[in-house]
Amino acid sequence: MSALKDQLNAAVKDAMRAKDKARLGTLRMATAAIKQVEVDERIELDDARVLALLDKQIKQRKDAARQYRDANRADLAEVEEAEIAVLQEFLPSPLTEAEIDALIDNAIAQTGAAGMQDMGKVMGELKPRLQGRADIGAVSGKVKARLG
Structure with missing residues (x-):
């Protein structure tokens, strides 16, 4: 079992004990989505x-x-923003712009990207490192600007 799933399940139990209905509902939706995929x-x-x-x-x-x-x-x-706040507690700390730029430079160097035709390779390299830590759409725009 993943550590993140353990954290979510523990948070559900804590929310139940605290009788925090809003938090509990959000956490249950998240665990239900995980269970659905599984x-x-x-x-x-x-x-x-x-x-x-x-x-x-x-x-x-x-x-x-x-x-x-x-x-x-x-x-x-x-209500939606409150749910976002609850879910963001389980994400890793966000990356700074400098860290994102360094990761983009590294991915371009590793893939040997020369132009827009290599965009998929670069994003494939970046996505696992950025997941939950940066807006993938914004990073995609930066990569497009660098390759274009």
């Missing part, structure tokens, strides 16, 4: 896959919060 694919998820799943859930909630704000529903947007 059942569908008949595998035990490792930390990298759990991290990717949490990252995906955070992105979905950010999109929902933005849509709620656009629709003048601040109350619903705040």
Whole structure:
């Protein structure tokens, strides 16, 4: 069992003991999503896959919060933002811009990327290192600028 899944399960128990319904609901949704993937694919998820799943859930909630704000529903947007805060507790610390730039330079050097046709190779190298620690879309834009 992955350490991240253990942390999530322990947090569910803590939230139950504290009778924190909002936190408990968010954590249960996260563990249900993990369990769903494990059942569908008949595998035990490792930390990298759990991290990717949490990252995906955070992105979905950010999109929902933005849509709620656009629709003048601040109350619903705040619920989504509270869920984001709970999920972010389980992500590793975010990378600084300098660290991201260094990783991009390293990936370009390792893959021998010469132009835009090598974008997939560079992103394939970067994605596991950045998962949960940086916005992949923003990093993709930086890589595109460097290769273009």
